[in-house]
Amino acid sequence: MRNTVKVIAIKENNAVEVVPLITDACIGCRNSECTKQGHPFVVHNTQKLPVYPGAIVKISASAVRQALQALLSLCLPLAAAIAGYILTPKICASIDGAKAATEATRIAGVFISFFATSILVLIFNRFIKTERHATITEIITYGT
Incomplete structure (x- = not known):
């Protein structure tokens, strides 16, 4: 800075x-x-x-604003990726019924949730002026 x-x-x-x-x-x-x-x-x-x-x-x-920015920019996508890994089998079971989620499906859930959250953070930071x-x-x- x-x-x-x-x-x-x-x-x-x-x-x-x-x-x-x-x-x-x-x-x-x-x-x-x-x-x-x-x-x-x-x-x-x-x-x-x-x-x-x-x-x-x-x-x-402001140190508080910098900490909040770090939390939103880094921790939120990481938490979403972990949630994507944990929730992917439940989502697959509700969609497909008896089929169990494979490891590839879990990895796809991690990537989708990580990138979706990262894009939401980017949109918020770029287009919503605070x-x-x-x-x-x-x-x-x-x-x-």
């Missing part, structure tokens, strides 16, 4: 428009388009620090 940004505009309701700065963290990052093109994004100034256009500031994301802004934590330098 890029944590050093330059303030470009002050908005309403403690919102600040910033642009990312290239730092050492960017060297190993494969997503270099954001810093090359300098896509602005909005952060919140909840501490009401005296920022103004040109100031270099540090930002951080208020998830980083916050300004400190002012590094004052710009001109």
Whole structure:
């Protein structure tokens, strides 16, 4: 995560428009388009620090939001895969009656449930916009 940004505009309701700065963290990052093109994004100034256009500031994301994102992105598909393995024989028995589920059917249940849940998480993260802004934590330098 890029944590050093330059303030470009002050908005309403403690919102600040910033642009990312290239730092050492960017060297190993494969997503270099954001810093090359300098896509602005909005952060919140909840501490009401005296920022103004040109100031270099540090930002951080909420640890609770990061933990929730990890839980939804990683643990939910994994739990769905385990549930798919356990529930596949019951689903097969209710559909086909007497036929028992084979190991290949269980593996198919694992893949289907894992990928279906992963796609649902992706759709939720991409298309359902929630208020998830980083916050300004400190002012590094004052710009001109």
